[in-house]
Amino acid sequence: MTPRPAPRDWDAATYDRVSDPQFEWGLEVLERLPPRGDETVLDAGCGSGRVTRALLERLPHGRVIAVDAAPAMVAVAREALGDRAEVIEADLVELELAEPVDAVFSSAVFHWVLDHDRLFERVHAALRPGGRLVAQCGGEGNVERFLEAASEAAAEPPFVRTSSAGRGRGTSRHPRRRPPASSGGASRTCGVGSSPDAPGRPIPART
Numbered sequence: 115m116t117p118r119p120a121p122r123d124w125d126a127a128t129y130d131r132v133s134d135p136q137f138e139w140g141l142e143v144l145e146r147l148p149p150r151g152d153e154t155v156l157d158a159g160c161g162s163g164r165v166t167r168a169l170l171e172r173l174p175h176g177r178v179i180a181v182d183a184a185p186a187m188v189a190v191a192r193e194a195l196g197d198r199a200e201v202i203e204a205d206l207v208e209l210e211l212a213e214p215v216d217a218v219f220s221s222a223v224f225h226w227v228l229d230h231d232r233l234f235e236r237v238h239a240a241l242r243p244g245g246r247l248v249a250q251c252g253g254e255g256n257v258e259r260f261l262e263a264a265s266e267a268a269a270e271p272p273f274v275r276t277s278s279a280g281r282g283r284g285t286s287r288h289p290r291r292r293p294p295a296s297s298g299g300a301s302r303t304c305g306v307g308s309s310p311d312a313p314g315r316p317i318p319a320r321t
């Protein structure tokens with residue numbers, strides 16, 4: 115079996131300070147998870163806990179289990195959330211919860227996880243039958259328009275290379291990176307269906 119790369123640690127204090135965009139995206143995802151208020155919800159990849167706090171506000175009689183693999187993120191989240199949430203340091207692809215949850219919420223995380231089959235298997239295992247997954251992540255096509263614009267700009271002066279070494283106009287086109295794999299197949303295979311109220315709206319990748 116190919117060894118899985120360990121998730122990296124983060125500069126959690128800086129992330130907490132500069133993560134306004136992720137916070138806004140997280141609030142949008144929360145809009146798709148209107149909890150009754152008494153459920154147990156897993157925040158998969160809680161980071162420094164900013165969005166987790168907003169999730170907690172929507173669960174006055176419920177519980178939040180917040181999981182993240184980065185020790186620094188877990189430390190900051192624990193500090194921020196206190197005893198209002200159970201914060202667990204764990205890799206999502208190894209996730210084992212003592213009790214199944216009513217819903218899994220995740221924002222700006224799944225594109226960091228390379229093994230989506232295993233990820234969605236673990237997410238499915240964490241959910242009670244009929245439980246819901248509401249998530250957002252970067253994916254194929256998210257930055258398509260940006261890459262096209264960058265390629266076009268790179269083909270024009272002053273960016274285009276015109277040296278006599280034969281690298282003529284247009285050869286400085288932005289090398290296309292392989293897009294992250296779509297998670298649609300993996301989530302379907304693991305029995306986590308796509309939500310009708312979760313349109314595949316493009317969002318920025320690598321957050």
Ligand SMILES: C[S@@+](CC[C@H](N)C(=O)[O-])C[C@H]1O[C@@H](n2cnc3c(N)ncnc32)[C@H](O)[C@@H]1O
Pocket residue numbers: 121122124133136137140158159160161162163164165181182183184187204205206207220221222223226227321
């Ligand atoms: C961009 S941050 C998002 C944090 C938070 N959800 C937010 O919206 O602010 C991505 C988080 O995913 C976590 N992460 C990445 N891969 C992970 C994995 N395999 N298991 C658990 N957490 C992971 C990182 O440690 C990081 O805290």
